[in-house]
Amino acid sequence: MPTDAPQITLGGRRTEMVYRALLTDIKEGRYEAHSRLPTENELAETFAVSRPVIRNALALLKQQGLVRSVQGSGTVVIFGSEQTAPEQGSGSLLSGSVRDLQRCFEFRILIEGEAAYAAALRHNPRTLERMADCVYTTRGPALPALAEQAHQTFDFHRAVVDAADNLFLQQSLDLIVGSAGFRAYLSRRRGRDGIIHDHGQVNSEHIEIFHLIERRQAAEAREAMRGHIQRAHDSFMGRIPLTNGE
Incomplete structure (x- = not known):
């Protein structure tokens, strides 16, 4: 962000x-x-x-x-007053803590894996359509504007959590989205040229998860979501320029 x-x-x-x-x-x-x-x-x-x-x-x-x-x-x-506001942020990653961002990823794997499982069991036509809208938006002639890509790809994750129909999962996702580390993650996903190079791969994985949820393959959807977030973690962490004390 x-x-x-x-x-x-x-x-x-x-x-x-x-x-x-x-x-x-x-x-x-x-x-x-x-x-x-x-x-x-x-x-x-x-x-x-x-x-x-x-x-x-x-x-x-x-x-x-x-x-x-x-x-x-x-x-x-979804923003707490104890967090650093966007206007005042230094651009640092969780105030310099890569460790905290890793914990954020761990929490996402737990929460969103279970959300995918529940979504496969509980989705309805409305929530299924919303997930489909998120994964098939890139089929048109052009990708979203570069500054919007990271936010738009995460819309699928929110749609999955909403389809799970569990207030506690939704509040957990709000906690993630409201964290300084997650906002830094979204803003840093772009490369030096401003392009999110993994956008197509991310959407392909979203489509795979969507079809598992659509077919109500709950256990498979859970594992696919966990693997998807783990790969995002591995790819992102490999690109972070570490500094002393991180």
């Missing part, structure tokens, strides 16, 4: 004003992790702006990995 503040390109100064105000509220803990933001109508009334302005500001917060939309719950905060 980028550590610099995003460029305000949607809605102009009003969008920036709302975005900055909500960002400050989240950073200072007025909206805690896992809490819900007010509705779009309530925010529009509070800031005396239109709903499209609110939507644009929320989109910027989502881009920064601070909030996410949850069906039936509105917009949920």
Whole structure:
């Protein structure tokens, strides 16, 4: 995830004003992790702006990995005030700790492996369609914009967790996504030329996991997801430039 503040390109100064105000509220803990933001109508009334302005500001917060939309719950905060905010981040990996990022991967293997298992048992037409939308978005004439690829590939993982229909798994994923290490992982997945070279391979593995879930092969889906995340760990760790003390 980028550590610099995003460029305000949607809605102009009003969008920036709302975005900055909500960002400050989240950073200072007025909206805690896992809490819900007010509705779009309530925010529009509070800031005396239109709903499209609110939507644009929320989109910027989502881009920064601070909030996410949850069906039936509105917009949920996934960033804790004790973490380093995107604007202030130094770009370091978990404040210099590769060890912590390794623990994050270990947690993902445990949580997401079980999520794939449960998703194979519990998916319904709606959640199956959402997973399919995530894995087949690259069949068109062009890949997503480079800055968006890492975020879009992770959408499949969230779709799998949602298909598992388990609030505790969903909250565990929010914990992962809200961590500084995970945001650093997303931002550092791009090579020096800015391209995510493993994008095609990642999507192929997602398609394999999707078909196992679709066929309700729970044990196989679990192992495929675990192997997928382990390979991501091995590939990523091999590219981290270590410094003293890491």
